[in-house]
Amino acid sequence: MKQPLILILAMSTNLLFATSSVAQEPISIIEAANITEPEKVALGKMLYFDPRLSKSGYISCNSCHNLATAGVDSLATSIGDQWQQGPINSPTVLNSRYNIAQFWDGRAKDLKEQAGGPIANPKEMGSTHSLAVTTIASIPEYQKLFADNFDNNAISIDTITDAIAAFEETLVTPNSPFDQYLMGNKQAISSNTINGYRLFKEVGCVGCHNGPAAGNNMYMKMGVVKTFVTTNPAIGRQALTGKAIDKNVFKVPTLRNIELTYPYFHDGSVWTLEEAVTIMADIQLGKKLSEKDTQDIVLFLQSLTGDQPQIVLPILPPSNKNTPKPTPFIL
Amino acid sequence: MKQPLILILAMSTNLLFATSSVAQEPISIIEAANITEPEKVALGKMLYFDPRLSKSGYISCNSCHNLATAGVDSLATSIGDQWQQGPINSPTVLNSRYNIAQFWDGRAKDLKEQAGGPIANPKEMGSTHSLAVTTIASIPEYQKLFADNFDNNAISIDTITDAIAAFEETLVTPNSPFDQYLMGNKQAISSNTINGYRLFKEVGCVGCHNGPAAGNNMYMKMGVVKTFVTTNPAIGRQALTGKAIDKNVFKVPTLRNIELTYPYFHDGSVWTLEEAVTIMADIQLGKKLSEKDTQDIVLFLQSLTGDQPQIVLPILPPSNKNTPKPTPFIL
Structure with a gap:
């Protein structure tokens, strides 16, 4: 499933020019869970x-x-x-x-x-x-x-x-305001949010954050244009491949429910969407966004929060004398 | 609410002689939650x-x-x-x-x-x-x-x-087999379980474990007849009162759902009901139970498992830039 960086970039460019109708939007809706078992x-x-x-x-x-x-x-x-x-x-x-x-x-x-x-x-x-x-x-x-x-x-x-x-x-989050918008309800999100989505595509974020999860479907270097400064020692896919080209290449994270999944980036160093958007535009795309544009993109990101799975807490069966005891503390 | 030991023992004795009809059983049923707010x-x-x-x-x-x-x-x-x-x-x-x-x-x-x-x-x-x-x-x-x-x-x-x-x-557990039995369904528990309940009263367990929770409504010394051997430093109510008579006096724990709430005692040192019953009979009541009697009492204890609360996991609202950040690790 791994794709060379150059192919990913080519795909991204295609996606930028394929947004003229709903059917061709680069972000597709999340389907409700279809539970067969x-x-x-x-x-x-x-x-x-x-x-x-x-x-x-x-x-x-x-x-x-x-x-x-x-x-x-x-x-x-x-x-x-x-x-x-x-x-x-x-x-x-x-x-x-x-x-x-x-x-x-x-x-x-x-x-x-x-x-x-x-x-x-x-x-x-x-x-x-x-x-x-x-x-x-x-x-x-x-x-x-x-x-x-x-x-x-x-x-x-x-x-x-x-x-x-x-x-x-089964843990999917359908029915976000943005998905409702994609499905034809033009009132589901505000005009500023729609502008944020336009900017999201125009600025180039969508090059990596696309598909139903708005991410999670490709790998990308963290720090394409400028180095990402972090104390986190993770080196990304280089740890798997041993190749220098894979240094700091990570899976592009999903933007679904991103308002709820702070802190951001693989090192969890950023706590607000405004800061995350600003850094991404800078180090991945070499762009400096205005405050208004950043805010509209954040509104778009917030519109990606879908219905959270309703989980009834399971009642777990008890251990017995044959069950190995937990060892929480070093003796 | 604290009662002197001597009064508790007097109450317990009364309870032992008050079990002739359902209305007077020393353990009463758990009511379903009545949620008003x-x-x-x-x-x-x-x-x-x-x-x-x-x-x-x-x-x-x-x-x-x-x-x-x-x-x-x-x-x-x-x-x-x-x-x-x-x-x-x-x-x-x-x-x-x-x-x-x-x-x-x-x-x-x-x-x-x-x-x-x-x-x-x-x-x-x-x-x-x-x-x-x-x-x-x-x-x-x-x-x-x-x-x-x-x-x-x-x-x-x-x-x-x-x-x-x-x-x-609201976290109550009604409808246990034993409660069904108390409410008149004589088939809700087995004859061995009924015998276990009889022994529970006759041996004297019920002196402390009574009321709807089969416990949790009085204090008692841990180790009435023999010393409870533990490395746990807790001294019970003496920590509150400073009185020597309160040393190792703890709240009597509930036996409701006891099959699920292992390990047992305030030090969590015992993992099976058989062992817990044997120790309690020995150090609280000075009695040695046969293997069959112990097993029947355990069956009775297992019949105290009620309907567990069905909890839909809440979806928590997100933090924001004004929320103090968690500090999981010492810097």
Whole structure:
């Protein structure tokens, strides 16, 4: 799925000239979730909220991708096992089904592969796949739910992450004011917001932030025109490819629900949309925006907040004498 | 509300002889929540789930009183700011409206007073009341909700904790198999379970564990007959009163949903109901139970699991440039 930078830039240029009618808008609407396997989704939701997937028994998927706060933790970088400081800003789980790949550097090809990462990361949930499987498999209610949902009945890291991914697939945010506008309701957003969208395309933001998620469908260097100054040590896709050209190349983040998913950038260093827009225009596009233009683009970005998933908190089945005990504190 | 030990024991003795009809059973049913102020309850739910009440922006009321796991964190002692180890086992928020007072030592007179404690405890949420108020008051959506719910419109620690308490008042668990039995459905629990209830009364457990919550309505020494061996430094109500007679005197915990609220005792040292029952019979009542009697009492305890509150996760309003930033890591 990875594309050379030069091809991405060519695509972006095409997109800039393909905005003459609704059908050709570079940002497309978010569809409502089409849930075909509700039992598997319900199981995945339980696992998503189950802190027993962590070594401490305290951290769940929802700890860093909190569905009360648009699928993020609203921190610059996340808190992991033993309160370790995470290396990078937690990306939102909302609309992640549209992602070209998962993590900022795209090192997981899909949601299922992603879900296994934090469980076994010593700086995140701090467990192992083996311990997570033993824990879940010790609980009769989970045994039944896995038997109901998987042909081979087996509780494994494969089936655990498959169920979590099935739940995450449903976490979409349709019906934003901007989507209503795209669908023909011209009163859904203000004239300043429409002007912000025009500027968003004209200035060039749309070159990277396009598709249903207004992002998350390509990789781009952070600092195309000017260097992005940060103390964060992440080097982007170079960590995967070893190639100098991939240094500081990250997945372009989604702008859906961006008003809710502060702080911004992979280092979480910026807390307001005004500042984020100003920096992006400067270091990615070499442009200095007026205060009014910046404000209108921010209005457009705010119009991308859609209906948040309504989540009924799952009731988790209890542990028993066969369940490995959590180890929150170093003895 | 505190009662001298001798009076408690006298009450307990009376209760032992007052179980001849349903109307006089020492454990009464849990009523469904009667929600008279739904808007205030909704606001309280938002605050209950809002991690911005903590210094780190990571810990909410729900972190230690997780409504996915029966209002507890399923850890021996809780994890606080900077991963500090808490001093005592997190008691369940479920049915806490029935509590004689709050905290293990009863130092808060009601849910409202309790709610302010962890926010400002350096070992728990690590914030201050002043910072919590400034944070919540910076958010326009909260401003409106407080104005809608409180006559003086003010966001203060008083109104914040009032709203949280209003939500917590609704967290009850009616309709347990045992309550169905009490209401006349003799098939709701098995004959072994009924025998367990008979033993529960006959052995003397009911002397302390009575009322709607099967506990939480009196104080009692932990270790009446034999010393309770623990490394936990808590001294119970002596910390409040300074009196030697109050050493190791704690609020009797509720047995409602006890199958879900492991680990047990104020030090969270015991993980199975069988062991908890055996220890209680030994050190509180000086009795050694047979394996069969212990198992029947456990069956009775398991019949106290009621309908868990169905919680739709609130969608929290975003912070803005006026909101104090979280400080999860020491700089």
